[in-house]
Amino acid sequence: MNKASIAIFRNTSEDTSRITQPVVPDAVFEAVTRVMENKNCEIVKADQQSFIVKYSPNGPFVDVGSGEWLPVYVAKLITWTSGGVKKQEYESYLAQKDQPEIIS
Secondary structure, three states: OOOOOOOOEEEEOOOOOOOOOOOOOHHHHHHHHHHHHHOOEEEEEEOOEEEEEEEOOOOOOOOOOOOOOOOEEEEEEOEEEEOOOOHHHHHHHHHHHOOOOOOO
């Protein structure tokens, strides 16, 4: 296991409403179009909010849905952490990677 500085920034937005169809930025719908065309995943940052738009053949369901859903899964990130990896952390990872694994 290696450490990395990936949680140096944080964002929390309290979203306690029970609204099932909230207003979302147009950027989400634009990402939906691209994700369906490319069958990939995008992170959308707009209007102080972050969303993940992911291609999903069954829409937002694990099993096949009713057919009324587009083949995408959209998640709004309520809490997130972010940061980066320092050069020393990466060098430490590379050095450790080349060492044989010690099983205790």
